[in-house]
Amino acid sequence: MGPILLWLLLVLSLLITVVKYLMGIIMRFSFPATKAKKDYTYEPTVSVIMPCYNEGKTVYATIESIAKSNYPSHKFEVLAQDDCSADDSYEWMKKAQGDFTNIRIRTGRNEVNSGKARSVCNALQHSQAEVIISIDSDCIFDPDAIRELTACFAEPKMGSVGGRVGVRNPKDNIITAIQTLIYYSAFQLYKIPENWTRSVCCISGCLFAIRRELLLEIEPAIRKRNWFGIPVSQGEDRFLTHQTLLRGYGTYINNDALCWTTVPNTLSVLFKQQLRWRRSIVRDFFFTIKTLPQHVWKLHPNTVLTLVLMPLGVLVGLLLVLTALIEDPLSWTGPLPLITALGIGAILTWIVKRYSAREAVAHPLAFGAYVGWSMISSLFLTPLALCTMDSADWGTRAIDPRTTESREVQIGNARG
Amino acid sequence: MQSAHYKLVLTLYRVFAIAVLYAVLIGILVYAWIMGFYAVNTSWAAPLILSASDEKSLDFREKLVTSQQTIEDLKVDSDKTGTSLTEMKEHRAALLALAPQLRDAIAREKAHDSKTGPELAELDKEKLSDNAKTQKVLTQLKAVQGNINKDLEAGLITKGDAAQQLSTLNQAQDAYTDSKIAETLLTDSVLDKTTTGTNTLNVLEKQAELQSEVAQLDIAIGVAEKQFHEDTRQIARLREAIATAKQSPYYLNASGGQTLYFAFVPYDNQAHAVVGSSVYDCYLNMVLCRNVGSVKAIFPGEEQVIHPIFKTQIRGFMIQMTLDHGESGKSKTVFLGSKPLWF
Numbered sequence: 001m002g003p004i005l006l007w008l009l010l011v012l013s014l015l016i017t018v019v020k021y022l023m024g025i026i027m028r029f030s031f032p033a034t035k036a037k038k039d040y041t042y043e044p045t046v047s048v049i050m051p052c053y054n055e056g057k058t059v060y061a062t063i064e065s066i067a068k069s070n071y072p073s074h075k076f077e078v079l080a081q082d083d084c085s086a087d088d089s090y091e092w093m094k095k096a097q098g099d100f101t102n103i104r105i106r107t108g109r110n111e112v113n114s115g116k117a118r119s120v121c122n123a124l125q126h127s128q129a130e131v132i133i134s135i136d137s138d139c140i141f142d143p144d145a146i147r148e149l150t151a152c153f154a155e156p157k158m159g160s161v162g163g164r165v166g167v168r169n170p171k172d173n174i175i176t177a178i179q180t181l182i183y184y185s186a187f188q189l190y191k192i193p194e195n196w197t198r199s200v201c202c203i204s205g206c207l208f209a210i211r212r213e214l215l216l217e218i219e220p221a222i223r224k225r226n227w228f229g230i231p232v233s234q235g236e237d238r239f240l241t242h243q244t245l246l247r248g249y250g251t252y253i254n255n256d257a258l259c260w261t262t263v264p265n266t267l268s269v270l271f272k273q274q275l276r277w278r279r280s281i282v283r284d285f286f287f288t289i290k291t292l293p294q295h296v297w298k299l300h301p302n303t304v305l306t307l308v309l310m311p312l313g314v315l316v317g318l319l320l321v322l323t324a325l326i327e328d329p330l331s332w333t334g335p336l337p338l339i340t341a342l343g344i345g346a347i348l349t350w351i352v353k354r355y356s357a358r359e360a361v362a363h364p365l366a367f368g369a370y371v372g373w374s375m376i377s378s379l380f381l382t383p384l385a386l387c388t389m390d391s392a393d394w395g396t397r398a399i400d401p402r403t404t405e406s407r408e409v410q411i412g413n414a415r416g
Numbered sequence: 417m418q419s420a421h422y423k424l425v426l427t428l429y430r431v432f433a434i435a436v437l438y439a440v441l442i443g444i445l446v447y448a449w450i451m452g453f454y455a456v457n458t459s460w461a462a463p464l465i466l467s468a469s470d471e472k473s474l475d476f477r478e479k480l481v482t483s484q485q486t487i488e489d490l491k492v493d494s495d496k497t498g499t500s501l502t503e504m505k506e507h508r509a510a511l512l513a514l515a516p517q518l519r520d521a522i523a524r525e526k527a528h529d530s531k532t533g534p535e536l537a538e539l540d541k542e543k544l545s546d547n548a549k550t551q552k553v554l555t556q557l558k559a560v561q562g563n564i565n566k567d568l569e570a571g572l573i574t575k576g577d578a579a580q581q582l583s584t585l586n587q588a589q590d591a592y593t594d595s596k597i598a599e600t601l602l603t604d605s606v607l608d609k610t611t612t613g614t615n616t617l618n619v620l621e622k623q624a625e626l627q628s629e630v631a632q633l634d635i636a637i638g639v640a641e642k643q644f645h646e647d648t649r650q651i652a653r654l655r656e657a658i659a660t661a662k663q664s665p666y667y668l669n670a671s672g673g674q675t676l677y678f679a680f681v682p683y684d685n686q687a688h689a690v691v692g693s694s695v696y697d698c699y700l701n702m703v704l705c706r707n708v709g710s711v712k713a714i715f716p717g718e719e720q721v722i723h724p725i726f727k728t729q730i731r732g733f734m735i736q737m738t739l740d741h742g743e744s745g746k747s748k749t750v751f752l753g754s755k756p757l758w759f
Contacts, residue, residue: 228422228425228426228429229418229419229422229423229426230426325447327727328727329451329725329726329727330726330727330728379444383436383437383440384437386433386436387432387433387434387436387437388433389429389433390426390429390430390433
């Protein structure tokens with residue numbers, strides 16, 4: 001029974017991962033439909049909403065990168081909202097507002113910590129733009145990013161568009177090197193089959209563009225998000241993407257819209273970040289299962305498959321590692337997993353170096369450590385996520401214990 | 417109302433989550449401990465229950481029967497070869513015993529011939545001379561015969577006297593003829609005695625045949641002896657193999673009617689596998705151990721089994737245990753010599 005289960009899980013895992021990547025490779029080069037029609041003459045008004053919490057000076061660099069955007073400055077604005085940072089983030093926002101006068105920047109500060117999703121919703125009330133771009137306050141944006149995102153809205157049924165997230169600190173250590181390769185392959189390959197049917201299941205919150213009217217339609221659902229009465233502020237990007245799809249709109253990742261993020265360089269921070277992501281995956285899976293008939297009737301089969309299989313992969317990963325540990329505890333010590341990981345790592349390293357030199361990693365063989373990380377991730381993260389669904393902890397930033405209740409906030413200090 | 421419902425669900429969830437997380441934590445610690453324990457422990461053995469229909473045992477039994485049958489066949493062949501060998505040796509000995517007699521007879525005859533040959537040759541010469549003289553006398557007797565006839569015609573003598581005289585003359589002629597025959601026979605005898613004749617050659621041929629037969633027997637005896645030794649060696653080897661096989665747990669299992677308890681011991685744990693040492697069975701494969709029997713026998717052959725915990729293939733050997741508690745034979749592991757954690 002054991003070996004059969006193990007093989008079954010292995011086959012399922014291959015379907016979820018290897019097959020998806022292979023499809024990504026094939027489609028990327030053979031299916032023009034995986035690329036959306038872009039119309040650069042389409043220049044809607046844009047509000048770049050930037051919630052910020054404890055980012056310090058980074059927020060200044062983020063606003064600076066947006067200020068350097070080549071999108072017509074009169075067509076976009078920045079709504080920067082500090083979510084009760086305990087550091088000097090707000091001061092840096094104010095400084096950026098003073099320094100980058102070529103664009104319209106509005107800054108505000110929440111009275112209480114409200115979380116990213118609610119901060120975006122609150123800021124939305126002060127925007128009249130046609131397209132809302134929600135960004136992370138620790139990212140640096142490519143000058144073409146806004147233009148690339150808005151160009152995709154030329155397709156009338158396009159609801160949300162995301163950009164590719166690159167890693168700013170690939171050379172920090174092994175942890176960042178691994179993440180660099182994973183980020184790169186995820187955007188360049190894994191999401192391609194989803195792009196084909198305009199049904200990307202999770203657009204990264206680092207760079208997320210959505211039609212204003214659609215966001216307004218979804219906003220009540222965002223505000224109502226809770227888990228048995230506990231407000232849910234995590235995984236807003238996955239939630240928004242999912243809601244976009246359910247409302248009959250398309251979702252798409254434009255790999256030409258670039259932004260650069262600083263990924264965790266310590267295991268503890270990485271673990272917390274991954275735990276947060278895992279919770280949102282599990283939550284999304286439960287939601288999908290709960291409303292499966294609605295999904296089946298409304299969405300493209302590829303979308304349903306992705307929405308079900310991807311989160312299922314997390315559970316399969318857990319079962320796979322558990323079964324392997326019980327049935328064949330030393331299987332992971334054999335040379336095959338390491339050689340496979342090193343091989344994949346070497347190929348990805350070469351590809352990244354060839355096509356995105358900025359993200360080239362220092363240690364090509366570091367990907368071998370991914371085998372260890374995969375085991376820890378599969379074994380611990382899923383059970384922990386399942387058992388801490390009531391947690392509102394963001395994980396990677398400290399939350400002020402005084403501020404737990406959501407309140408309406410104001411955007412002020414408009415300039416320009 | 418909904419708030420109370422949520423509170424209840426949340427409380428239950430949190431209790432459940434805490435229990436699950438602690439269970440996971442304990443599970444991980446126990447798992448790590450078991451892995452570590454079996455990585456360093458050198459006294460464990462893995463009990464094996466061999467059923468009567470065990471494939472190896474049946475195979476073993478079949479091979480054993482075949483080997484015994486082969487021994488029986490070889491013994492029959494060997495006995496036949498032995499008997500044949502004895503007969504051939506006796507025959508050879510008889511032939512070898514005949515050879516000197518023949519040789520002596522030939523020598524004796526040769527010696528006799530060498531002595532009588534010249535004598536006969538001399539006598540032959542004398543006989544020849546005598547016959548020549550007799551022939552001369554017979555020539556003269558022909559004239560006498562003529563005179564007798566004349567005397568008869570003349571009536572000087574009676575017919576009876578004439579017949580009597582002629583008969584005497586005829587006897588002389590007859591005696592001469594006999595003498596010539598005797599001379600010829602004597603010449604033959606001289607020839608036989610002084611030259612190598614066909615009789616001698618026949619005797620020599622017989623001698624050569626005798627020697628050839630002995631040589632052929634030697635070859636046949638050599639082959640038979642080789643076959644006999646080969647059969648004997650083969651029987652000894654098979655008996656040795658069967659004797660070794662009888663020391664196998666599979667033989668014991670195949671031949672014995674009672675339940676026997678065996679265990680696999682990896683080579684790393686060899687030091688603890690001593691005949692007479694105690695066998696301990698433990699709860700959770702490591703704690704609250706009790707003495708359940710002792711090691712009865714150690715089998716020399718190498719075995720390869722799957723590690724009960726690590727699931728890797730390992731090498732070792734089998735032991736037979738005497739168990740007071742048969743259930744311990746079904747345990748995943750038992751410990752030899754002492755309790756692994758002293759309790």
